[in-house]
Amino acid sequence: MQRPRTEIDENGYDRPSKSQVKREMHALLDLGKKLIELSPERLKQLKLSDELREAIRLAQKTTAREGKRRQIHYVGKLMRHVEPEPIIAQLDEWENGSREHTRSMHKIEALRDLLIRDDQALTPFTEEYPGGDIQQLRSLIRAARKEAQNNSALQVGQEPQRKHYRALFQHIKSQLDLTEIP
Incomplete structure (x- = not known):
């Protein structure tokens, strides 16, 4: 009887090294910690087994240091049976x-500030x-400029208008x- 062919790595081994297995388990443990948080x-929203979901919920509730550590490791153990990529x-x-x-x-804020600050920015925008209403945009820019001018004249402690x-x-x-919607 012939053995099935397996992949052999560059070192001549047909299975992952202990170190590689350990790295993968630590990665799953870290993923489990993220799920607990x-x-x-x-x-x-995640597709998890009921057992894993319950273990995560219990880890979130556990406050004792050692109990939490054990529960985190249990979640990591359960993670071995889950497809981690999704x-x-x-x-x-x-x-x-x-x-x-x-x-x-931030992009929208920068555009707004540019339009308020610079008259020449409206044409490139x-x-x-x-496809937008240019008259409404001009009206909003004028009103925002006037609002900014009124706000600069406020006394200390007065609330600026932002409408x-x-x-x-x-x-x-x-x-x-x-x-931007296709």
């Missing part, structure tokens, strides 16, 4: 999605993001959303 709402992808999307959102909000400033932000945001 998630909110219940986020955990519900979980890693979802965690990465949540983490980077918030970065993308922050980056887009309307060329880059066509038109925010309205301009929302208008720019809707304009960018319209043009």
Whole structure:
């Protein structure tokens, strides 16, 4: 009877080394720790077995140091029977999605400030993001400038007005959303 052929690595071994197995187990343990830190709402969005979900919930509740350590290791042990790639992808999307959102909000803020500050910025903006109501945009820019001018004359302790400033932000945001959707 012939043995089935297996992959042989560069060192001549047909299975992962102990070190490699240990690294993989530590990676799964770290992934389990990340899952324990998630909110219940986020955990519900992941496809996890009931046993793993219950172990994570119990680890979140455990306050005793040694008990928590044991429960974390139990979660890591259960993680060996789970396909980690979809979980890693979802965690990465949540983490980077918030970065993308922050980056887009900063872009909108910069555009708003540029439009308020510079009269010449409106033409390039309307060329880059066509299809919007230019008259409404001009009106919002004028109102935001007037609001900024009134705010600069306020006394210390008086609350500045931000109504038109925010309205301009929302208008720019809707304009960018319209043009960036395929």
